[in-house]
Amino acid sequence: MTLLAQPATLCSMAAAVRETAISQLRRGVLEFCVLALLRDGERYSYELVRALGDADGLVTTEGTLYPLLGRLRREGVVDTTWRESPSGPPRRYYRLTPDGQAALGGFVIEWTRFRDSVDALLGNGVLR
């Protein structure tokens, strides 16, 4: 079936593959953005989700960030405590663990290299 597909279909398939690649890139980076938001101290879940949701092009559905926070807890890079809120249900506060700090430090170095290389390549390719 794929062999008989029209060029237009192949084109849209390629577009879909590219879209998946972008969303994977976003997902891979997102967890380090959570860690970065916690660098200066603890925050509760809703604050984290709003900060990430307000960043342009980073998050498409805010709700899927909660499962990500859960995974970071299970991996031990963040630690949490529940506290009463002045209004509404209790809030879950997140803070970095030493493991989380180390993970963030490593990512910052790698990301800077990665970003500079990609920027340099994109710049050359596009501007020529």
Added chain:
Amino acid sequence: MTTDTLHPLAAEYLERLRRAGRGLPPGRRRELLAEIEGHLSEAIDPSASDAQALTVLDKLGEPEAIIAAETPHQDELPDRRGTREWVAIILLLLGGFIFGVGWFAGLILLWSSRAWTTRDKWIGTLVIPGGLATGVLIGLIAIGAPTKRFCRVIASGVQHCTTAGGQSTPSILGVAVFAFLVLAPIATSVYLARRAG
């Protein structure tokens, strides 16, 4: 539950999420619902307009998408029906014949695996403790006790008995119980194999 302090649309959303999350491990479902409930109560004032509420819910995404993100993925389940899982299934089924010890070894493998949810693990534990050996043992005792009979169990679980004396006919209830004790662990093994795959 504090759902009465939520906007009606937020409460409805939370209910959809609760229903969509039935397949999740209970602890993860509870934590996720608590977090989303906190989000809804902060983001939507109970007196907000429907349009404001819908804007927040749109940004939050479909409940099904959130549940899909929470559902354990391939990378979180490295042992999806690997060797350990097969050994666990076989030991739970047949390990009881190794002086009962084999079944306990299977139990340890079952609970230490990440390929199954807690619910699956309870099914594997409770249906039926001891595996096939329990059914066979109970069958032997039931048949052997009243009239001195010598029974051999063939690999397939079928009993071959020779009686020294009159043939006692087992009651229908007895046969049904025996059939259940044999079939239930087999069904559990098939279930566990499918759930891990």
